[in-house]
Amino acid sequence: MVRAPLVNFRRFQITAPWPLVWTLTGLFLLFRLAVLAVRFAVFAVGHWRAWPLVAFAVVAAEVYDSHGWVPHLLVLIVLGAAGGLWWWRARDSFHRLVVLRSVSVWRRLWVYRRQWHEVMSLCGLVKKYDGGEKLPRLLSVRCTYATDELVLRMPKGQNPEVYQKAARDLAYSFGTRHCRVFSVRRQAAPHRSGRLAWLLRLVDRVRFRDRPRHVWLVFIRRDPLTRIVAPLPVPARPDFTALPLGLREDVAVYCVRLLATHVLIGGATRMGKGSVIWSLLRSLAAGIRSGLVRVWAIDPKGGMELSIGRGLFSRYVDDDWSRMADLLEDAVARMRARQQALRGKVRVHTPTVDEPLIVVVIDEIAALLAFLPDSEIRQRITQALGLLLSQGAGLGVLVVAATQDPRKEVVSVRDLFPTRIALGLTERGHVDLILGDGARDRGALADQIPLSAKGVGYVLLDGQPEPARVRFSFLDDELIRDMAATFPAPPEVQPEPEAVPAPVKPSPTSGNGRHVYRPTLPKQAAPLLPPSLLNALDLNTTPNGGEPR
Numbered sequence: 001m002v003r004a005p006l007v008n009f010r011r012f013q014i015t016a017p018w019p020l021v022w023t024l025t026g027l028f029l030l031f032r033l034a035v036l037a038v039r040f041a042v043f044a045v046g047h048w049r050a051w052p053l054v055a056f057a058v059v060a061a062e063v064y065d066s067h068g069w070v071p072h073l074l075v076l077i078v079l080g081a082a083g084g085l086w087w088w089r090a091r092d093s094f095h096r097l098v099v100l101r102s103v104s105v106w107r108r109l110w111v112y113r114r115q116w117h118e119v120m121s122l123c124g125l126v127k128k129y130d131g132g133e134k135l136p137r138l139l140s141v142r143c144t145y146a147t148d149e150l151v152l153r154m155p156k157g158q159n160p161e162v163y164q165k166a167a168r169d170l171a172y173s174f175g176t177r178h179c180r181v182f183s184v185r186r187q188a189a190p191h192r193s194g195r196l197a198w199l200l201r202l203v204d205r206v207r208f209r210d211r212p213r214h215v216w217l218v219f220i221r222r223d224p225l226t227r228i229v230a231p232l233p234v235p236a237r238p239d240f241t242a243l244p245l246g247l248r249e250d251v252a253v254y255c256v257r258l259l260a261t262h263v264l265i266g267g268a269t270r271m272g273k274g275s276v277i278w279s280l281l282r283s284l285a286a287g288i289r290s291g292l293v294r295v296w297a298i299d300p301k302g303g304m305e306l307s308i309g310r311g312l313f314s315r316y317v318d319d320d321w322s323r324m325a326d327l328l329e330d331a332v333a334r335m336r337a338r339q340q341a342l343r344g345k346v347r348v349h350t351p352t353v354d355e356p357l358i359v360v361v362i363d364e365i366a367a368l369l370a371f372l373p374d375s376e377i378r379q380r381i382t383q384a385l386g387l388l389l390s391q392g393a394g395l396g397v398l399v400v401a402a403t404q405d406p407r408k409e410v411v412s413v414r415d416l417f418p419t420r421i422a423l424g425l426t427e428r429g430h431v432d433l434i435l436g437d438g439a440r441d442r443g444a445l446a447d448q449i450p451l452s453a454k455g456v457g458y459v460l461l462d463g464q465p466e467p468a469r470v471r472f473s474f475l476d477d478e479l480i481r482d483m484a485a486t487f488p489a490p491p492e493v494q495p496e497p498e499a500v501p502a503p504v505k506p507s508p509t510s511g512n513g514r515h516v517y518r519p520t521l522p523k524q525a526a527p528l529l530p531p532s533l534l535n536a537l538d539l540n541t542t543p544n545g546g547e548p549r
């Protein structure tokens, strides 16, 4: 007897929904194909620089198949001849567009791409995420004769400080000694003019937009600052927004902005503070001769540095502390007179021959502020300098001072200098004292400048938090004498007595031994009290409107 199965499985069978399965599989494959196509498109766009090369290789292979190697030889001869002619007739553009571009491609592929993963891992710049690695992405390499400028995009979870800390490791890993890290673009958008300027400006707005995740690395391949920088040509008319003083390590000319600012130069002894001052005076020389700039010089070291260029100075003191104080107080008086004249009209003074830019140059400011034996004169100097530094910038009365020791107890007015230059220093801590907090961490290794590198220093460029290394031009004594003879300062015009207030002089001590200052406002601003009543003032208090203590 045949037994029937307990469960009839056939009753549970479902026919496979084949159309649905094929549709889903098809859709999935289509999706993968689309992803691959998009990836390829992104790759192709990302490597757009290789397109001409690929096209050239394809055409070359085709031609070789059909005509052999003769056309290639002909093309090579024609290209060589054209290149030679280009090099002969326009060497600059040939170097820029052919030589440097070829070097850039070569170094991008051979030096950077080849070792990128290894160096980034060894320098600790790779992030781990989700079982994989996130590398900084190399976007471009641009070479000059001295530097390689790399642009990279940081992976998420990093900021430029990480690269600043790894700068030395990066430099040595890629076979150089110096690497500078910049968190902002180094070139500003170009100035556009002409009919298509509006269009180019629109393009620039996109191209030069702020890119917080980009970092610029500059590797110094060949240090151009090992050689002495020759004196730069004297500008026919000084441009106070860009006075050329020396050479940057990327071989651009270093220019300083001397409008509405004071300059403090810090450097150990014999490291070239003088060369900064003379380079600055050279860039101002044409203005000095025309009277647009008046330089008042103080050399507390008895004229050892500045007396050699005496002819450039409208006023000069090197032997008498009291006369140095007088000079500074006269500068304050000129500043006050300008303040009265410009009040409510402009916010920054524009130098003219009648109202020139006054630059007070002090070779060793510490000698005036900390080491001066006469305390009364020291107090006058400190007060006058404080006033000049806090109010003079916008009024065209500027101070350029050098010091060996930037500590606050030595240069009490240090923080009032907006522009700072750090030459070779003896102590690590001095770098931040001169250039500001964190400057050393951002790359200003001024304490590591070798003794032989005189005139080399670090500066902050406009709009960039990272310091740049520069070398100031060197002017020998002969050249300074020659410059003083060629660009002598015209005789100083004495201001009319009624238009200019009396210099700030300390009043005699009051009964309790404290110094009290009388108001020294110019005549048109002075009638707070008639002179007869001024005498009746209580000398123990500073009168309203008088000089601050």
Ligand SMILES: Nc1ncnc2c1ncn2[C@@H]1O[C@H](COP(=O)(O)OP(=O)(O)OP(=O)(O)O)[C@@H](O)[C@H]1O
Residues within 6 Å of the ligand: 228, 229, 267, 268, 269, 270, 271, 272, 273, 274, 275, 305, 404, 454, 455, 456, 471, 472, 473, 474
């Ligand atoms: N820019 C420069 N390039 C090459 N050599 C320089 C440069 N500046 C200065 N020197 C050399 O260094 C020496 C000292 O320079 P300088 O007198 O300018 O230094 P300093 O810092 O002003 O010295 P001090 O501390 O005595 O004031 C100079 O005699 C010169 O030989």
